[in-house]
Amino acid sequence: MSPAEGIEGKPGEEHKDLPPASPGAKIFTALAGPLASLALGVVCAFGVWILGVPTKMTYRTTTIGWVEPGSPAAKAGILPGDKILAIDGQRPELWAGGPGAVVESILLGINRDILLELDRDGREIVTVRVVPEPDKELEGLRRLGFEAYPAQSALV
Incomplete structure (x- = not known):
């Protein structure tokens, strides 16, 4: 000092x-x-x-990475790894962040049921009808209980 x-x-x-x-x-x-x-x-x-x-690479995919047990998606038979080909006849290009994206189509959709066309491991095309449940955190929106690949907590 x-x-x-x-x-x-x-x-x-x-x-x-x-x-x-x-x-x-x-x-x-x-x-x-x-x-x-x-x-x-x-x-x-x-x-x-x-x-x-x-940007997150998960936003550029339509592959499901995680399905919440007991959710409408799980009850409809949606599996991790399924690729979403169409939502109510409309082909999504990305997971979130634009018109026609998976998240926006589900959260803001007007039909009571959602018709999903899925590619299961490239071997078969599966069509499932899912009845969404109201989102408990986001009032006025709905959710199915799955998230993009790689697995994250459920947003949709």
Whole structure:
């Protein structure tokens, strides 16, 4: 630890003023911080533009990874690994995040029953009718009790 004189100076010693700075130096100092922050923001934005925004790969699939025991999906005979080919005759392209996606078609569907066309291990096409139950957490929406591959907790 250094003695106090090393930091504050010796008692009775006069402090010297800083040399006067030109107006240009003062302006440069005042703008340096905000300009550095702006430059860092531009670099980060460019990086996201080049690399893209990370997304979960599960959103690009229509394969079921997990079925909640006792759920409407389990009662209808839906199995993990089944690939959803059609929901009420409409072909989904992705799991969530767009019109016609699996999650949106089930949560916001207007039909009482949902007709699912499933590809079971590439060997057979199975059609099942599922009666959704009201979602206990999301009022006004409905759920079947399965989630995308790889297995996650049930959202739909």
